[in-house]
Amino acid sequence: MEEFAxxxxxxxxxxxxxxxxxxxxxxxxxxxxxxxxxxLAALSDGLDxxxxxxxxxxxxxxxxxxxxxxxLSRDFVGDTAECASLLWPAPxxxxxxxxxxxxxxxxxxxxxxxxxxxxxxxxxDRLDPSGRYALLxxxxxxxxxxxxxxxxxTAFAQAFDVSVDEVEEYWHGxxxxxxxxxxxxxxxxxPPDTENLPLFRPFMLAHPLEETVVSMEDYAAEWKWDGxxxxxxxxxxxxEAETRVYSRSGDDISATxxxxxxxxxxxxxxxxxxxxxxxxxGGETGGAASxxxxxxxxGRKTVSKKMLTESPAFxxxxxxxxxxxxxxxxxxxxxRRARLEQAVTELPDSHFDISRIVKAESFDALAEIRESAxxxxxxxxxxxxxxxxxIAGRKTGLWYKWKRDxxxxxxxxxxxxxxxxxxxxxxxxxxxxxxDGNPDxxxxxxxxxxxxxxxxxxxxxxxxxxxxxxxxxxxxxxxxTEKELVFEVAFDSxxxxxxxxxxxxxxxxxxxxxxxxxxxxEADRIETLQxxxxx
Amino acid sequence: xxxxxSWIKPEPxxxxxxxxxxWVDPSIAVGHALVTHGHADHARGGHGETVATPETLAxxxxxxxxxxxxxxxxxxxxxxxxxxxxxxxxxxxxxxxxIPAGHVLGGAQILLEHAGEKVIVTGDxxxxxxxxxxxxxxxxxxILITEATFGLPIFTHPPIEGEIAKLLKRLEDxxxxxxxxxxxxxxxxxxxxxxxxxxxxxxxxxxHGAMEKMxxxxxxxxxxxxxxxxxxxxxxxDLRGHIVVCPPGALNDRWSRRLPExxxxxxxxxxxxxxxARQRNVELPLIISDHADxxxxxxxxxxxxxxxxxxxxGREEALLRWHQLHQRRARALAxxxxxxxxx
Ligand SMILES: [Zn+2]
Ligand SMILES: [Zn+2]
Numbered sequence: 015m016e017e018f019a020x021x022x023x024x025x026x027x028x029x030x031x032x033x034x035x036x037x038x039x040x041x042x043x044x045x046x047x048x049x050x051x052x053x054l055a056a057l058s059d060g061l062d063x064x065x066x067x068x069x070x071x072x073x074x075x076x077x078x079x080x081x082x083x084x085x086l087s088r089d090f091v092g093d094t095a096e097c098a099s100l101l102w103p104a105p106x107x108x109x110x111x112x113x114x115x116x117x118x119x120x121x122x123x124x125x126x127x128x129x130x131x132x133x134x135x136x137x138x139d140r141l142d143p144s145g146r147y148a149l150l151x152x153x154x155x156x157x158x159x160x161x162x163x164x165x166x167x168t169a170f171a172q173a174f175d176v177s178v179d180e181v182e183e184y185w186h187g188x189x190x191x192x193x194x195x196x197x198x199x200x201x202x203x204x205p206p207d208t209e210n211l212p213l214f215r216p217f218m219l220a221h222p223l224e225e226t227v228v229s230m231e232d233y234a235a236e237w238k239w240d241g242x243x244x245x246x247x248x249x250x251x252x253x254e255a256e257t258r259v260y261s262r263s264g265d266d267i268s269a270t271x272x273x274x275x276x277x278x279x280x281x282x283x284x285x286x287x288x289x290x291x292x293x294x295x296g297g298e299t300g301g302a303a304s305x306x307x308x309x310x311x312x313g314r315k316t317v318s319k320k321m322l323t324e325s326p327a328f329x330x331x332x333x334x335x336x337x338x339x340x341x342x343x344x345x346x347x348x349x350r351r352a353r354l355e356q357a358v359t360e361l362p363d364s365h366f367d368i369s370r371i372v373k374a375e376s377f378d379a380l381a382e383i384r385e386s387a388x389x390x391x392x393x394x395x396x397x398x399x400x401x402x403x404x405i406a407g408r409k410t411g412l413w414y415k416w417k418r419d420x421x422x423x424x425x426x427x428x429x430x431x432x433x434x435x436x437x438x439x440x441x442x443x444x445x446x447x448x449x450d451g452n453p454d455x456x457x458x459x460x461x462x463x464x465x466x467x468x469x470x471x472x473x474x475x476x477x478x479x480x481x482x483x484x485x486x487x488x489x490x491x492x493x494x495t496e497k498e499l500v501f502e503v504a505f506d507s508x509x510x511x512x513x514x515x516x517x518x519x520x521x522x523x524x525x526x527x528x529x530x531x532x533x534x535x536e537a538d539r540i541e542t543l544q545x546x547x548x549x
Numbered sequence: 550x551x552x553x554x555s556w557i558k559p560e561p562x563x564x565x566x567x568x569x570x571x572w573v574d575p576s577i578a579v580g581h582a583l584v585t586h587g588h589a590d591h592a593r594g595g596h597g598e599t600v601a602t603p604e605t606l607a608x609x610x611x612x613x614x615x616x617x618x619x620x621x622x623x624x625x626x627x628x629x630x631x632x633x634x635x636x637x638x639x640x641x642x643x644x645x646x647x648i649p650a651g652h653v654l655g656g657a658q659i660l661l662e663h664a665g666e667k668v669i670v671t672g673d674x675x676x677x678x679x680x681x682x683x684x685x686x687x688x689x690x691x692i693l694i695t696e697a698t699f700g701l702p703i704f705t706h707p708p709i710e711g712e713i714a715k716l717l718k719r720l721e722d723x724x725x726x727x728x729x730x731x732x733x734x735x736x737x738x739x740x741x742x743x744x745x746x747x748x749x750x751x752x753x754x755x756x757h758g759a760m761e762k763m764x765x766x767x768x769x770x771x772x773x774x775x776x777x778x779x780x781x782x783x784x785x786x787d788l789r790g791h792i793v794v795c796p797p798g799a800l801n802d803r804w805s806r807r808l809p810e811x812x813x814x815x816x817x818x819x820x821x822x823x824x825x826a827r828q829r830n831v832e833l834p835l836i837i838s839d840h841a842d843x844x845x846x847x848x849x850x851x852x853x854x855x856x857x858x859x860x861x862x863g864r865e866e867a868l869l870r871w872h873q874l875h876q877r878r879a880r881a882l883a884x885x886x887x888x889x890x891x892x
Contacts, residue, residue, distance in 0.1 A: 023823075026823050026827065027823075027826060027827070027831065027832045027833070027834065028832065029830065029832075079702065080870065080874060082867075082870045083701075083702050083867055083870055083871070086701060086864070086866055086867045086870070087701050087702060087703045087867070090701055090703070090822075090864070091703060091822055091824070092824055093823075093824065096822070096823060096824075097703060100703035100704075100705075100821065100822075101702055101703050147823075486827075487824070487827050487828065488824065488828070489828060
């Protein structure tokens, strides 16, 4: 536990992403199994101990110290776990025999609500203040130390010199403390066997087109739909067979869209856009409702019958990664497309259709088509190299996105501040940033703008809750948050500015959409904005 | 006969010693002031007459140039030095004795006696050993007027040796960088330097310009600090692998750009709380304080064992609660002008 506590403290006091990556990587390299696996799970939010809540800690402390002194201290420190770690009356003998991370995890997972108070106290007695802090953070599952799951996985990849996409691919089939993952990456053994598991495969992603001009002989175009990108996976046989829906970030959102689970009963991995049916928008292919209708369904753990009938989901397919157990990812796009067109005929058309190819003689003709597209469900165009395999991540030159409205960028929420007047009890003024390079190699977010409009009251409440639950630092009225929430920001123009560290300033930025589904490391980079500068 | 203790009155701007018409640590200029120590929130300039230890007077002289002539060419200020243990008689039959407080060089508790009643104003104090000043002396009294800067049970200052070792370890681990230590210019900076010397670190220590005079003053008063150099006289490369000390305010300012990738450290009791450290972008928090922690505060009350405690500044609510839990009388004074020092 001492090494883990030192790791947590080092991360608390380190701001640079590069330094954080190095610190975690070093820990993962030199800490024995299974502690390092548990630590990795803790850093990537992979642990949950339902018996231990923030209230458990509060009640435990009120048994050991005067409740008034507890409350005064808690108010001063601002964080229950930290306050408890400082206030814990240590036994007179020096902390002997501290538990390992594995011991602590074992003890925590065996606790029940009834035994938690007493048993947690027993663990705290064996630790120093830093150890107590790390234990309580581990126990409540809310680390809030500015480390995202992606950063933890990237650090793992860096520690053992493997690719983060491979880590992502194996990740979802494995459970903490991930022995197969360490055997493979750290000890050079065979990669985890994932064939019969409904695993997430990292998405292939596109670069913004910007000034590039491509030949329509080399590239195919299709519409980019305005829903959420999903991956549907069906794997396993008989009783073991399972279908899952994954979001962009690899989160399992099957429970949110149960109707899609029955719809796919063939072993396959499919890439597409999840939309809900609606009547008020015709659309080129027809039948998609506005993004707002979809928003209503996002983030729910259970879905009412009413929602299922009023806003049923379907998936508009873009690509096929596996079909009937065969991995198609190495085939060129044109062959995969042919297989996809065949595959869709075997799927129920109530829940699947295919994203139409946009035929254009030339790039100029395509530009014209793009200009005249009026369907609200269309976000822009995708350009895909016809001979390209399906490659995880964002590889230059293979896929391009050509948004209809270029003055939209994806930014990451960095700071939130209380509003004024009616909104003074909400965190309603947001500062957001873009990456100054590749976030997986340690790029940082630089603030690019501030906005306090463009969302509904309902959304404001949700963001406010997000801010409160993800605060990692307070500066007077300003909260710094975990860098996790993506905003699609609309703006009128962008100009260069010496006053800002990012070197640019947006004019009239406003929140266009909240992208709860989008992982922060996929937000836009400063260079995307730089390309839009018109001085 | 006057009511007990009616001769001493806490007012918002200081403790008023009525028969002497004198004030302890007043936050506004007064005719006659008794000053516990040189920190700015206790020792203001502009008083007619100031009674303090010679060290505190020297510090005030350095900070306010109290001896400077006014427009009429006169020196309006009168400084009255009192040695530790010495008693002086004030007007109205009040005796004042200056007793070491263990806080900073020259820092004193002031024992006030009148009509057989004893009151101690601690000013700021600590109970830990400090190579730059004599230790706190426990003195029985009727009313203890105490501070409560770190008056919450979360505050336990760890032994300073461990914090100094942390600093030296980091310096050794990253020899191409420097460790920049933010430390209050009066007291904390000199204590950290003296403790580094005690731990066997004899390399030159580099100072921000604002630190120099106070360090020289300490040396003039017999506190040896080893070889000190000014950052301004040296190149970036000279500073690699060295310790640089600056006031807390300079930690994140442009000045620090001249340093070789500094590791930002801060020596303060507030560093016990992670959030406080993060607010200042501190990478290496050093929990070093010149104030009493919770255990020291409460032990001091028990050892001095007054009839009543008056709490001047800090987290008075928690210390009041402690008194209540221990069947002790206490009241919080609504004093203005004392700040949470960067201590
Ligand atoms: Zn002081
Ligand atoms: Zn003070």
